[in-house]
Amino acid sequence: MAEEETKKVEVEASPEEKEVIPAPAPPPAPSPEEEKPGGKSKALDIVEKVAEPSTEKEDRDAVLARVETEKRMSLIKAWEENEKIKAENKAARKLSSVTSWENAKKTAAEAELRKKEEELEKKKAEYAEEMKNKVAMIHKAAEEKRAMVEAKRGEEILKAEEVAAKYRSTGLAPKKLFGWFGA
DSSP states (O other): OHHHHHSEEEEOOOTTOOEEEEOOOOOOOOOTTTOOTTTSOHHHHHHHHHHHHHHHHHHHHHHHHHHHHHHHHHHHHHHHHHHHHHHHHHHHHHHHHHHHHHHHHHHHHHHHHHHHHHHHHHHHHHHHHHHHHHHHHHHHHHHHHHHHHHHHHHHHHHHHHHHHHHHHHHOOOOSEETTTEEO
16 A cells, blocks of 8 residues: 555646646654554554545545646646637738738829829920920010011101102101101
């Protein structure tokens, strides 16, 4: 019986955790002082022997209960870790999805911006060409007006020379000297 008590008890747990729990220590052997020859009756010896197995069984039950509790705690811890990993993986997938969506939207917005910039550049070039044409038309109109003014000036000078020649030939003075003074 003493040999059985000193053996170690292996308890089956999860494959990752196998614990070796020592069996409860045997009760101490009575010292020679405690033993009194003829002081104990046989009935007490029997009671003590019966009492010993029950304490051993109680110790064994306590150890088994503790092992069962540890096993349960180990399973709970494994479940908790598994749930945490699942939550982290789910969050990583969602973050990846959000990042992908963000990149797609950014790319689309940048493409639209480039398209608008190209349209604006095209409109700017068209407007610049239109303004150049307008400036050219204004310059042409101004040249025509200058030519008309020059032609009219030439006609008026010629007319003035003819009238002056007529006055010289007739000897008469002009009726109006400058436009606002009367003669």
